[in-house]
Amino acid sequence: MAESIGIVGLGYVGTPLATAFSASGYRVFGFDIDQDTVERLQQDLETPVELPSTRSSLAVYEQRLEVSTDPQPLADCDVIITTVPTPLTDDSMPDMSIVETAGQTIGEHISPGTTAVLESTVFPGATRGIFAPAIEQTSGLVAGEDFDIGYSPERLTPGGDHELRNSVKPVSAADNGVRDVLEDLYSTVVEETFPAPSIESAEAAKCLENVQRDVNIALINEFAMACSAVDGLDYEDVLSVAETKWNFHRYRPGLVGGHCIPIDPYYLIYELERHGGSTPLMRQARSTNESLVEFVAGMVEEAMTERKRAGNSDHTDRILVCGLSYKPNADDLRSAANESLFEALAERGYEVVGYDPYVDETAAAETFGIDVWSSIDERVPSALLMLANHDEFTHLSLEGIVDRYPTPPAVIDVPRLFDDPTRSDIVYRRL
Numbered sequence: 001m002a003e004s005i006g007i008v009g010l011g012y013v014g015t016p017l018a019t020a021f022s023a024s025g026y027r028v029f030g031f032d033i034d035q036d037t038v039e040r041l042q043q044d045l046e047t048p049v050e051l052p053s054t055r056s057s058l059a060v061y062e063q064r065l066e067v068s069t070d071p072q073p074l075a076d077c078d079v080i081i082t083t084v085p086t087p088l089t090d091d092s093m094p095d096m097s098i099v100e101t102a103g104q105t106i107g108e109h110i111s112p113g114t115t116a117v118l119e120s121t122v123f124p125g126a127t128r129g130i131f132a133p134a135i136e137q138t139s140g141l142v143a144g145e146d147f148d149i150g151y152s153p154e155r156l157t158p159g160g161d162h163e164l165r166n167s168v169k170p171v172s173a174a175d176n177g178v179r180d181v182l183e184d185l186y187s188t189v190v191e192e193t194f195p196a197p198s199i200e201s202a203e204a205a206k207c208l209e210n211v212q213r214d215v216n217i218a219l220i221n222e223f224a225m226a227c228s229a230v231d232g233l234d235y236e237d238v239l240s241v242a243e244t245k246w247n248f249h250r251y252r253p254g255l256v257g258g259h260c261i262p263i264d265p266y267y268l269i270y271e272l273e274r275h276g277g278s279t280p281l282m283r284q285a286r287s288t289n290e291s292l293v294e295f296v297a298g299m300v301e302e303a304m305t306e307r308k309r310a311g312n313s314d315h316t317d318r319i320l321v322c323g324l325s326y327k328p329n330a331d332d333l334r335s336a337a338n339e340s341l342f343e344a345l346a347e348r349g350y351e352v353v354g355y356d357p358y359v360d361e362t363a364a365a366e367t368f369g370i371d372v373w374s375s376i377d378e379r380v381p382s383a384l385l386m387l388a389n390h391d392e393f394t395h396l397s398l399e400g401i402v403d404r405y406p407t408p409p410a411v412i413d414v415p416r417l418f419d420d421p422t423r424s425d426i427v428y429r430r431l
Contacts, residue, residue: 003027005185006077008102010037010067012332013119013154014083016164020189022065029077030067031105041067074109079185081117082106082131083154087263094123094267096130103134110139115148115178121264123271124204127151128174148178151199152186153206165190170205172196207268210260211282216251217261218285221292224253224431236416253431254414255296255387256289257326257335293337296385296414296431297344303410303429304350304383310427312407317350320373320381320409323388324356324364331359333367338387342368353381357392377404389415402426 003026007018010032022028032038066073074080084098099120106116116135118127127150132143143149150173156164169190173179176195183193196202224235235253243250256262265286269279300319321342326335342352354364354372361372373379384401386393398418402408411418413430421428 004029004077004079006031006074006080008032008071008074008080008082008106009084009120010034010041011083011085013156014081015041016156017081017083017119017154017189018065018067020164024188026064026188028065029073030065031069031071031074032067033069035069038067038069071105071109074106075111077111077114079115079117079182080106080110081119081152083119085259086120086122086267088266092266094126094270096122096126099126099131100134103131104138107135107138107141110135110141110147112141112146115150115173115182117150117152117182119152119154121153121206121260121267122203123207123267124200125271127199127203144174149174149199150178150182151196151202152182153202168192168194170194170196170202172199172202174199204268204271207264210264211268211285214256214261214265214289215281215285216249217253217256218288220251221253222288225292225295228431252415253292255292255326255335255337255341257337258332259334262286262289262336290337290340293340293344296341296412297348299429299431300345300350300383300385300410300412301348303412303427307382307410307427310425312425312427316380316382318379318381319345319350319352319383319385320376321352321354321370321385321387322356322376322393323386323390323415324354324368324372325359325388328389329358329391333359333364339368342370350382353379356388356390358390376401380405380407381409383410383412386411386413386415386417389417393417398426398428399423 005021005026005028007014007028007030010018010030014030018028018030030041082099082102084102086099087095089095099118099122110116118131132149135147136143141147150171152169152171155162155167167190169186169192171179171183171186171193173182179195183195186193196205227233227235227238239250242248265282269282272279304317324338325332326338345352352370354368354370355376356364361374365372394417396417398411398421402411408425410427413428416430
């Protein structure tokens with residue numbers, strides 16, 4: 001049984017994993033190349049404060065948890081778990097450079113007998129084909145002989161009900177004996193593990209889980225956009241009828257953000273097509289969900305045009321985006337869809353500003369390159385673009401939010417927070 005665990009990458013996945021293992025009695029060393037991340041976590045170790053919802057308070061673990069930008073302590077770890085990002089290139093191809101660099105860093109410090117586990121989302125075959133060879137390259141050791149490898153996909157949901165402890169944890173390894181050992185290890189921090197038949201099946205499953213959601217959301221997005229062209233046909237009315245059937249699964253339309261659904265399908269598409277597989281449905285789902293950006297931008301433009309025709313023109317053309325995180329009641333700003341939407345609005349000549357009570361204002365401003373207000377009525381907007389279904393927004397009414405300003409702004413309601421207006425001076429659009 002492992003006594004010391006290394007965590008490479010201290011983001012949304014690595015930090016809760018490090019705290020969970022340390023709380024279970026393991027000595028944990030966390031490594032990250034970002035100095036700001038490490039300094040913030042070191043400060044949290046010394047000060048008993050509660051971190052955002054995706055993490056736990058670190059203070060109680062200070063005797064068993066060390067974080068650093070120096071990877072040298074990895075040499076003393078029995079198991080090293082890697083949780084680094086796997087983004088896309090500009091042409092939507094898998095970018096495995098961070099995983100490869102992490103593997104090389106591990107290889108420079110790994111000791112014989114260590115087990116190296118990858119948790120990052122990758123295409124099937126990447127753990128054996130890229131991660132393990134990167135470790136071998138700098139260590140001079142051989143996977144399967146001098147060190148073991150495993151793969152266990154993460155399933156965290158920032159701001160949601162499914163956290164590390166109560167999510168089923170698939171575990172795989174190069175052989176069943178190593179897998180059994182890893183299952184025992186993970187069972188100390190999760191309620192249930194699942195022994196995956198192979199590393200490749202676990203890698204592919206992580207991608208497929210998000211491909212399935214992508215396809216289902218694309219269907220509803222396509223349907224909602226098409227309904228907008230048909231008089232008297234409201235997608236919400238249709239869904240309310242359809243969901244009375246026992247096997248109908250309801251999904252909500254909207255922009256698809258986050259780090260998983262917009263990215264993971266391309267990892268699976270890449271590997272399947274590389275081997276001659278056909279994935280037109282997966283590609284179309286991505287295209288449909290990405291097309292919603294232009295559709296929403298068009299809704300904003302139509303609403304602004306109608307507002308000006310009604311005589312409510314001003315000189316700012318300022319769009320206040322309410323809700324910058326990619327999902328309700330979360331602080332996660334990872335949303336390429338939001339970035340694309342803000343760029344599309346700026347190209348149309350609008351000034352985009354933001355407000356979100358759940359996110360760090362400075363981080364949001366840096367992420368999206370826009371001004372972020374500390375309140376919804378800091379200044380006067382020309383339009384309100386409601387993007388996130390935050391609890392704080394659901395308590396508002398359409399008339400109440402419009403009456404905060406001297407001149408009624410147009411309201412574009414993507415998550416359908418409000419009912420239709422009862423006043424003729426309110427320009428209102430909803431998806």
